[in-house]
Structure formats: structure tokens, C-alpha cells
Amino acid sequence: MQMTKTRSQVTNSFMEEIYRRHRLTIFTYILKHIYSKEDAEDILLDVFVAAFESSVIMELKEHQQFVWLRRVAQHKSIDYLRRSKRQITVPIELTIETLYEDDQYSPEQVTLRQEEIARLQTHISTLSALQQELIRLRFTHNMHCAEIATRLDKSEGAVRTLLSRTLNLLRNTYTNGRKEGRHD
Numbered sequence: 604m605q606m607t608k609t610r611s612q613v614t615n616s617f618m619e620e621i622y623r624r625h626r627l628t629i630f631t632y633i634l635k636h637i638y639s640k641e642d643a644e645d646i647l648l649d650v651f652v653a654a655f656e657s658s659v660i661m662e663l664k665e666h667q668q669f670v671w672l673r674r675v676a677q678h679k680s681i682d683y684l685r686r687s688k689r690q691i692t693v694p695i696e697l698t699i700e701t702l703y704e705d706d707q708y709s710p711e712q713v714t715l716r717q718e719e720i721a722r723l724q725t726h727i728s729t730l731s732a733l734q735q736e737l738i739r740l741r742f743t744h745n746m747h748c749a750e751i752a753t754r755l756d757k758s759e760g761a762v763r764t765l766l767s768r769t770l771n772l773l774r775n776t777y778t779n780g781r782k783e784g785r786h787d
Contacts, residue, residue: 617661618651618654618655621651621654621660621668621672622651624665625668625669625672626647626651628669629647629650629672629673629676630643630644630647632673632676632677633646633647633650633676633679633680636680636684637680637683637684642683646676646679646680646683647676649679650672650675650676650679651672653675653679654671654672654675659671660672722777723777726773726776726777727773729776730769730772730773733755733765734765734769734772736755737751737755737762737765737766737769738769738773740754740755741766748762748763748766751766
């Protein structure tokens with residue numbers, strides 16, 4: 604009884620031979636352009652997956668196969684370099700030193716800022732409805748006094764005066780609470 608090889612078995616053994624014959628040379632070529640051994644190994648795998656999926660390589664002579672593989676390796680390496688330029692990678696050791704270089708982002712500063720905001724909101728809630736509306740329009744919606752005056756159907760001078768008095772009242776209430784050591 605004679606055993607015949609299937610087309611897939613022939614293809615597999617053919618590709619194993621190509622891989623065995625050219626892997627080191629192609630890997631060395633990739634490694635000249637890609638400095639990470641792990642990334643170069645990944646690209647090498649991509650090259651031979653492309654070869655396995657291609658029907659062209661089986662029809663080429665040995666030298667042409669090498670040229671084809673090297674060209675695929677070149678394209679895969681270029682693709683890798685393009686992708687890596689878009690993704691900036693920094694070693695973790697360098698980021699730890701500068702993580703809280705800007706003190707405003709340290710956990711303590713963030714927590715203190717949140718406490719200050721909560722205290723300010725508490726003081727704002729003690730203001731009259733009109734004063735709260737003035738603060739909201741001016742600082743949340745970034746509206747100018749003329750726009751606020753139109754919205755509230757008041758004169759611009761009245762809005763300026765009321766806003767100034769409201770801010771002074773809020774400043775005094777807020778500052779006095781801090782001086783007395785209260786954190787409302």
C-alpha cells in the first residue's frame with residue numbers, strides 16, 4: 604500500500620524547508636532595522652505567515668524565494684517602524700521620576716483641591732438665588748456682564764455692582780471660615 608502525500612502536507616514540508624533555509628538570514632536582516640529582539644521575532648513570524656499564505660513563493664527558485672522573503676521583511680519592518688513612531692514609548696523608570704513633578708497632580712493636592720471646591724460650593728449655596736445665578740452665569744457659562752444683564756433683564760451697571768458685592772461676600776465668608784479653622 605503506497606502512501607501519497609496530500610497537497611497540504613507537501614505545502615507544509617515545502618514551507619518548513621524554506622523557513623529552515625532562510626530564517627536566520629531574514630531574522631538578521633530584520634534585526635538590523637528593528638532593535639528589539641522580541642519585535643524582530645514577531646516580524647519574522649509575520650514574514651513567514653505571509654509566505655505560507657502566498658501561492659507565489661512555491662513557484663519561485665531558491666534565490667527568488669530569498670529575495671521575496673527579504674522584500675516582505677523590509678515592508679513589515681517599515682510598517683512596524685511607522686506604527687512605533689505614532690506610539691511613543693517611555694521606560695517606566697523615567698516616568699516615575701516625573702510623575703508628580705507638577706505638584707498639582709499629586710494625590711494630596713487633588714484631594715485638597717476637591718475639599719476646597721466642596722467648601723466653596725457649600726458657601727455658594729448660602730447665597731440668594733439671584734447671587735447664585737450671577738455666579739453660575741459668570742463663571743460656569745463664562746458670560747460677560749453685558750450678556751448677564753440682558754439675560755436677567757437688568758442694567759449692566761447693576762449686574763457689575765451685584766456681582767462685585769456677591770464676590771466680596773463670598774470671599775469674606777470663605778476666608779473667615781478658613782481663619783476660624785472651620786472646614787464647613
